[in-house]
Amino acid sequence: MKKTSLIIIILTLVYSCNKEVTIDFIEQQIETSQSAEISIVYPKAEGTEDIANRINTSIQNYIVKQINFSEDSQTKGSIDDAVAKFNYEFSSFKNEFPNDAQQWEAFIDGEVTYRSPEIISIAINSYLDTGGAHGNTTVRFFNFDPQTGKLLTKKELISNTEKLSKLIEHKLIDEVKSKSGNEPVEDLFFGKDFQLPESLGYSDEGLIILYNPYEIASYAQGIIEFTIPFEEVNSFLNRS
Incomplete structure (x- = not known):
């Protein structure tokens, strides 16, 4: 049996x-x-x-x-x-x-x-x-x-939060400067330090970084979105 x-x-x-x-x-x-x-x-x-x-x-x-x-x-x-x-x-x-x-x-x-x-x-x-x-x-x-x-979750997607955060912060500053001038990054987060977006997305081009209104900057800024190619972020991700 x-x-x-x-x-x-x-x-x-x-x-x-x-x-x-x-x-x-x-x-x-x-x-x-x-x-x-x-x-x-x-x-x-x-x-x-x-x-x-x-x-x-x-x-x-x-x-x-x-x-x-x-x-x-x-x-x-x-x-x-x-x-x-x-x-x-x-x-x-x-x-x-x-x-x-x-x-x-x-x-x-x-x-x-x-x-x-x-x-x-x-x-x-x-x-x-x-x-x-x-x-x-x-x-x-x-x-x-x-x-x-x-x-x-973001924790399950990201293998190195510190390095990915630094890369996104650098790209974010460049993105904001290209649209609205030299706004300090601390102003984008209402006086707080840099923060990752609430959620991260994927496309065939790479990792999508998207901040919704009020998540970053003022409502007038609208949605802030850009994509980082996989070759730049793969080493910081668990999945791609």
């Missing part, structure tokens, strides 16, 4: 190791102008079920959170439910302030920017306008392990 159990365990392990992982992406789109103006386009993973589910759950939860601003801070549930709730909130606003001409908008656009055996990188660009002086734009990168669907 013990011998049979051991054989089953070994066969299971061999099957698991040889199991082919396949992940592809299809474009999902939700558009409505029933109440608010809403357009959501994002990549949905298909293939090996457990891996695709992990990727899709991370993307879905982020999109739900982006278009939710009510007090319950909903971060889970379907995107369709979140869209319905956004429309409901706008309708409630219009009922309370019928003379307000403000049109609420939610535009989200996601795409796969890079794929390799070591990493899948997805960028999601979000724009929300629910009143005020201007809408808010945010870009977030998601980097996944293709073999597990695990969302990778």
Whole structure:
């Protein structure tokens, strides 16, 4: 009996190791102008079920959170439910302030920017306008392990944070100088020392460095984005 159990365990392990992982992406789109103006386009993973589910759950939860601003801070549930709730909130606003001409908008656009055996990188660009002086734009990168669907942290991506930070700081100063003059780097971070961006992205050209408004400098600076070729950063990264 013990011998049979051991054989089953070994066969299971061999099957698991040889199991082919396949992940592809299809474009999902939700558009409505029933109440608010809403357009959501994002990549949905298909293939090996457990891996695709992990990727899709991370993307879905982020999109739900982006278009939710009510007090319950909903971060889970379907995107369709979140869209319905956004429309409901706008309708409630219009009922309370019928003379307000403000049109609420939610535009989200996601795409796969890079794929390799070591990493899948997805960028999601979000724009929300629910009143005020201007809408808010945010870009977030998601980097996944293709073999597990695990969302990778910056610490898991970077092998040498100190050297990568110095390289990015140098490139950032050059980028800012080319657009806005000789602004000291400490002013970019509101008097604080240099900081890595909230998320890093990948493209075929290299490592994408992107700072969102208010993450760095003033809103007027907009998004600050540039790419460092892989040959300059590979030695500081765990994956590429």
